[in-house]
Amino acid sequence: MAQADPADRDRLIVALDVPSVDAAEAMIARLGDSVGFYKIGYQLAYAGGLPLVEKLARAGKKVFVDLKLHDIGNTVARGVESLSSLGATFLTVHAYPQTMKAAVEARGTSGPKILAVTVLTSYDDRDLVDAGYALGVRDLVEARARQAQAIGVDGLVCSPEEAGHLRSLIGPDMTLVTPGIRPAGTAAGDQKRIMTPGKAIAAGASYLVVGRPVMEAADPKQAADAIVAEIAAAK
Numbered sequence: 001m002a003q004a005d006p007a008d009r010d011r012l013i014v015a016l017d018v019p020s021v022d023a024a025e026a027m028i029a030r031l032g033d034s035v036g037f038y039k040i041g042y043q044l045a046y047a048g049g050l051p052l053v054e055k056l057a058r059a060g061k062k063v064f065v066d067l068k069l070h071d072i073g074n075t076v077a078r079g080v081e082s083l084s085s086l087g088a089t090f091l092t093v094h095a096y097p098q099t100m101k102a103a104v105e106a107r108g109t110s111g112p113k114i115l116a117v118t119v120l121t122s123y124d125d126r127d128l129v130d131a132g133y134a135l136g137v138r139d140l141v142e143a144r145a146r147q148a149q150a151i152g153v154d155g156l157v158c159s160p161e162e163a164g165h166l167r168s169l170i171g172p173d174m175t176l177v178t179p180g181i182r183p184a185g186t187a188a189g190d191q192k193r194i195m196t197p198g199k200a201i202a203a204g205a206s207y208l209v210v211g212r213p214v215m216e217a218a219d220p221k222q223a224a225d226a227i228v229a230e231i232a233a234a235k
């Protein structure tokens, strides 16, 4: 396959959802130049993976720290300060006003861009009712996006299903990062609001987060290359 344009390649963020740093480093070596942007979430961070953020950054890769912070404002602010020196590009918090305000104030000008998680992509309207919310997914995502923008959050994590609507609502400046990506023929698993890579880019996603469709593929490098090719074709 021809060398991908780095600008297209870096719109794919591969979720390093593995149980150890050794497993993460083996996958990073396997993916090689096909992937330039990685996400470190609960599983790897809690298995000693945070130092990998600095190591990847030193190797010229971008890193998204997906810890979805949510606590009292003071604790969120101190957590953001501690994470700020790692060299990550993005850091997630849940889209609650106190949490978002604390994170935006604490990240200053040199910390990671703060992304607010609107409504998890594994949730549908029924799940929100079960969790005690009166709003459905579309309305809650919209309300949280408006609050995030007013607070000065840098970007949103949403499903690609909401990307088009959010883009028209919030304008061109905020970054839209979309998990819930499923190439044609791959299993949805626990994700409920999904789209193919090409459709997500066409809908207005800035970045696509992909975990299992790459990490569990028979040939992860080929799976990543195919997603980047879809991104290039859809932009």
Ligand SMILES: O=c1ccn([C@@H]2O[C@H](COP(=O)(O)O)[C@@H](O)[C@H]2O)c(=O)[nH]1
Binding pocket: 015, 017, 041, 066, 117, 119, 120, 121, 122, 157, 158, 179, 180, 181, 189, 191, 209, 210, 211, 212, 213
């Ligand atoms: O709403 C959200 C927020 C974060 N995620 C994370 O993205 C990846 C998706 O992995 P897949 O294997 O492609 O489903 C995973 O790390 C989640 O923690 C999300 O899915 N939805």
